[in-house]
Amino acid sequence: MSIDILVIGLPALADDILTRQATERGWTLHHPGADGLAPPEIAQRIVAVAASGAVSVDARLIDALPALKIISVHAVGYDLTDVAHARSRGVVVTHTPDVLNDDVADMALLLALGTLRRLPAMDAYVRAGRWASEGPPPLSRRATGLKYGLLGLGRIGRAIAERLAPLAGEIAYHTRRPVGDAPWRHVPDLVELAGQVDVLVVIVPGGASTRGLVSAEVLDALGPNGVLINVARGEVVDQDALIAALASGRLGGAGLDVFADEPNVPQALIDSDRCVLAPHVASATVQTRQAMADLMIANLEAVLSGRPAVSPVPD
Ligand code: A2R
Numbered sequence: 001m002s003i004d005i006l007v008i009g010l011p012a013l014a015d016d017i018l019t020r021q022a023t024e025r026g027w028t029l030h031h032p033g034a035d036g037l038a039p040p041e042i043a044q045r046i047v048a049v050a051a052s053g054a055v056s057v058d059a060r061l062i063d064a065l066p067a068l069k070i071i072s073v074h075a076v077g078y079d080l081t082d083v084a085h086a087r088s089r090g091v092v093v094t095h096t097p098d099v100l101n102d103d104v105a106d107m108a109l110l111l112a113l114g115t116l117r118r119l120p121a122m123d124a125y126v127r128a129g130r131w132a133s134e135g136p137p138p139l140s141r142r143a144t145g146l147k148y149g150l151l152g153l154g155r156i157g158r159a160i161a162e163r164l165a166p167l168a169g170e171i172a173y174h175t176r177r178p179v180g181d182a183p184w185r186h187v188p189d190l191v192e193l194a195g196q197v198d199v200l201v202v203i204v205p206g207g208a209s210t211r212g213l214v215s216a217e218v219l220d221a222l223g224p225n226g227v228l229i230n231v232a233r234g235e236v237v238d239q240d241a242l243i244a245a246l247a248s249g250r251l252g253g254a255g256l257d258v259f260a261d262e263p264n265v266p267q268a269l270i271d272s273d274r275c276v277l278a279p280h281v282a283s284a285t286v287q288t289r290q291a292m293a294d295l296m297i298a299n300l301e302a303v304l305s306g307r308p309a310v311s312p313v314p315d
Pocket residue numbers: 076077078097098104151152153154155156157174175176177178203204205206209210231232233
């Protein structure tokens with residue numbers, strides 16, 4: 001009997017790895033049609049979905065797959081999968097936590113240092129020949145000794161804090177519940193935290209409970225010398241408020257790997273010399289993407305052979 005898997009939007013490396021392993025395991029891979037669904041005769045037989053974290057696996061898709069057992073998401077964030085609906089149908093949802101902590105934490109640091117020290121502008125300055133023609137560029141801002149705040153202190157947030165510790169003057173964080181064994185100061189109110197720090201790093205999950213959490217009020221509290229770093233999900237930040245705050249100088253700068261409507265980046269951010277932009281690549285190294293693909297496949301393998309998932313999403 002064939003094992004039919006629907007593959008949705010995986011990045012090229014994960015798609016290649018899955019395709020190779022599927023042949024060895026006797027899995028048959030299918031890709032959705034233009035309507036986002038599999039043809040009905042195939043949909044009947046689909047037992048697993050392998051999906052990128054950037055695609056929606058909604059109730060309509062889940063209901064179109066009557067034999068579905070597992071949705072294996074190739075990302076730590078599963079905010080675009082309707083987990084409650086999957087559970088109501090007895091479908092297991094899995095994700096790829098932990099294996100990307102180091103890369104996402106590295107990117108948070110890169111964006112923080114790159115924004116404060118204006119690295120992309122400096123690079124452009126050299127390439128445009130301006131160093132030779134105009135002399136040294138304007139001075140940038142010292143990163144060592146600043147106060148750093150984290151919105152979120154989970155697996156990735158901790159990795160970021162540990163990297164910041166050797167250079168930060170102080171580290172504080174906001175979560176809904178203080179983290180018992182964390183050596184850093186918990187601030188119960190996000191606006192208060194933003195008012196206390198120079199750099200605020202956003203690393204909470206996306207979805208309804210965090211949408212717009214970084215509001216105009218939070219950005220104003222961060223202030224004209226404050227820097228916002230987002231390596232979480234674009235929707236956690238009120239992007240219109242961010243654009244307005246940067247344009248008026250009410251916010252000092254921003255380092256962004258994620259955006260509200262990817263891959264579309266507002267022209268105002270592209271034109272702003274106060275931000276450093278990246279195309280959602282925090283986990284996009286060969287090593288980490290390989291590890292994410294392996295974990296995605298390990299989850300498929302486990303559930304399809306009747307064993308518990310390796311990394312199910314939490315209740
Ligand atoms: O609030 P808590 O105590 O559940 O702490 C979690 C925090 N968090 C929040 N903090 C403030 N307000 C909220 N509404 C809120 N919701 C969640 O985010 C916890 O400290 C952190 C999430 O940690 P983990 O579940 O370990 O996620 P991980 O692996 O660090 O990844 C975070 C996100 C992913 O979901 C992707 O969207 C992105 O980073 O790449």
